[in-house]
Amino acid sequence: MATTWRARVHALLHETETRSPARSAVTAVLVVVIVISLSAVILETLDWLAAAIGPLFAVVEAVAVTVLSAEYLLRLWAAPEGDATGVDHPWRARRRYATSFAGIVDLVAVVPALVHVVAPVPADWFRVLRLLRVLKIARYTPALALFAAVIRNEGRPLLATLLVVAVLLVLESAVMFTLERDAQPTVFASIPHSMWWAIVTIATVGYGDIYPVTPAGKIFGGVVMVLGIAVFAVPAGILATGFASEIRKRDFVVTWQTVARVPLFAGLDASRIAEIARLLKRQIVPAHYAVVRRGEPADAMFFIMSGEVQVDVTPTPVRLGKGQYFGEIALLRDTMRTATVTTVNECQLLSLDVGDFRRLLDANPTLKAMVTRVADERLPAAMPGDASRSAPSTPRA
CATH class of the missing domain: 2.60.120.10 (Jelly Rolls)
Structure with a gap:
């Protein structure tokens, strides 16, 4: 009976091929709890609102911690049901869940509140830690999972782009320091001081708190602005291509699996099924x-x-x-x-x-x-x- 109940709990908390009304209800409750708790964390920073309904915020936090703690413990208990082969030891399966990204996110969602009870931390940092619960939404939002997959797949080209930006940042800061140091010795006092100008200029933000005044500095600043547009176009293109590729890949996988399950194509090999899927x-x-x-x-x-x-x-x-x-x-x-x-x-x-x-x-x-x-x-x-x-x-x- 314990195994039966564990399997039921696993089915309620994890994605399966068939989505039951009970699982939809559990998912809805968890999402509502997460959203309400995040809203409470944000709204309690309004002093007048915190003074008026502060106790209500405390109740919301207590309920959220209770529900999310129960969810984590149930996921930990039911983790062995996720082993399709049945060869893993139950505690090994639980350790695998606890050390997975999803398991760590589930733990982080409740640990700050529990730690705060034992060893109070500054309220502002405690609030930031509680906001990490937003990561749990990724489990229920395919778009966030898709974004994470794209970042993971395109990590190398994005890192290469980041290195190029870092090199440009240093070189542009050094050049602007050289051009503007005599005219503005307090503003462009050093290369590190000049880096703030380089960052906001490459990003085409242009706060206006630091700007060149010499003719050479203005010309160079204009070049950096145009270059900044090109620099940010590269990662944008990489991400756009990555999104398109990941969507095509997921659609193909779903299509392949669907075709493979059709009795008409049951006898075909994988290459033929892939041909049909395309x-x-x-x-x-x-x-x-x-x-x-x-x-x-x-x-x-x-x-x-x-x-x-x-x-x-x-x-x-x-x-x-x-x-x-x-x-x-x-x-x-x-x-x-x-x-x-x-x-x-x-x-x-x-x-x-x-x-x-x-x-x-x-x-x-x-x-x-x-x-x-x-x-x-x-x-x-x-x-x-x-x-x-x-x-x-x-x-x-």
């Missing part, structure tokens, strides 16, 4: 939308990534779900659509254009024979007036 196009379709209609020209077949669709055949409409497909009959027969297919709820679909579909089958005779056989079996259900249409189980359009 041909597919992702679509998000709202609920109650007719993806294909009977009598329309056929231009693609569709694989269902998530959601359900309904094939309108008689006597009883048929529903298709994740991993199933529709639309191949009209492509194989080169005919109009034989049935209307409507989304039951919001669906993520992968479409395969007719040209790619036919080239794929021509290159894979075994796959073509399988698709043709399945289409032949299910065609009667989609054809009006056929006596056998009540027998098949999963008709296609």
